[in-house]
Amino acid sequence: MGATAVISPPKLLRPIHPLVWVMVLMLAVWGAGVFLADQKRAAFSSSDAGPPDVSERIVVRDLDNGAVGIFHAESGATIVRYESGQGAFVRTIFRSLVRDRRVQGISAEPVFILYTLGAGNITVEDPSTNSRIQLRAFGEPNAEHFRQMLDSAIILSSIQHDSTSEK
Numbered sequence: 001m002g003a004t005a006v007i008s009p010p011k012l013l014r015p016i017h018p019l020v021w022v023m024v025l026m027l028a029v030w031g032a033g034v035f036l037a038d039q040k041r042a043a044f045s046s047s048d049a050g051p052p053d054v055s056e057r058i059v060v061r062d063l064d065n066g067a068v069g070i071f072h073a074e075s076g077a078t079i080v081r082y083e084s085g086q087g088a089f090v091r092t093i094f095r096s097l098v099r100d101r102r103v104q105g106i107s108a109e110p111v112f113i114l115y116t117l118g119a120g121n122i123t124v125e126d127p128s129t130n131s132r133i134q135l136r137a138f139g140e141p142n143a144e145h146f147r148q149m150l151d152s153a154i155i156l157s158s159i160q161h162d163s164t165s166e167k
Contacts, residue, residue, distance in 0.1 A: 055115035056153035060094045068094070070149060072156040073111055079152045089142045093133055097126045104129055114150045122146050 057073035066084030068091055071077065082090060098110055106128045113125045122143050125132045135143040 053116045053118050054150065054154060055113055056150055056157060058112050058114055058149065058153060060098075060110050060112065072153050075156050075159075077156050079149050079156070087145070089138065090145050093124060093135070093146075097124070097129070097131055097133070100126065100129045100131045114146060114153065116147075116150065122150065 058079060059071045059073050059076075061069050061071065063069045063081065068082045068087065070079045070081070070090075072079055080087075094110070094112070097112065101107075101110060108128065110126070111128075113127060114122065115125070116122050120136060120143075122135045123132050124135060124146060135146050
């Protein structure tokens with residue numbers, strides 16, 4: 001009897017196991033998700049990339065008897081003072097920013113920037129840590145506290161500029 005030769009197909013033509021196709025498909029879906037998430041993040045971060053409409057620097061200090069004072073950074077004038085038990089939302093926002101400063105080992109006096117980016121958006125930023133909180137996300141009544149602070153700081157800046165221009 002003669003020997004029969006068995007010819008096997010080349011390795012590239014053999015069928016690929018179905019689980020391999022599932023893994024390839026999962027990898028493709030994951031890659032598309034990462035790409036789309038990155039695109040959305042880039043669009044979100046560039047949406048507020050323009051310069052602020054209005055900005056003012058403020059200083060926050062703990063005062064006697066548990067009070068918290070918010071002062072105009074340039075003039076030192078008081079913008080608002082919250083006695084113990086008042087201004088819970090404002091206190092919480094500034095506490096979170098001060099906590100970020102402590103975590104990063106920054107011990108300088110907390111100077112923050114309040115600014116608007118149009119459409120009623122108001123943001124508080126700590127330039128030392130680059131932490132930002134968009135206050136409108138917490139509701140209009142809460143953001144309004146910071147808008148009033150910003151308005152007071154703008155008035156104090158205009159008074160300060162007027163008094164220096166008269167000299």
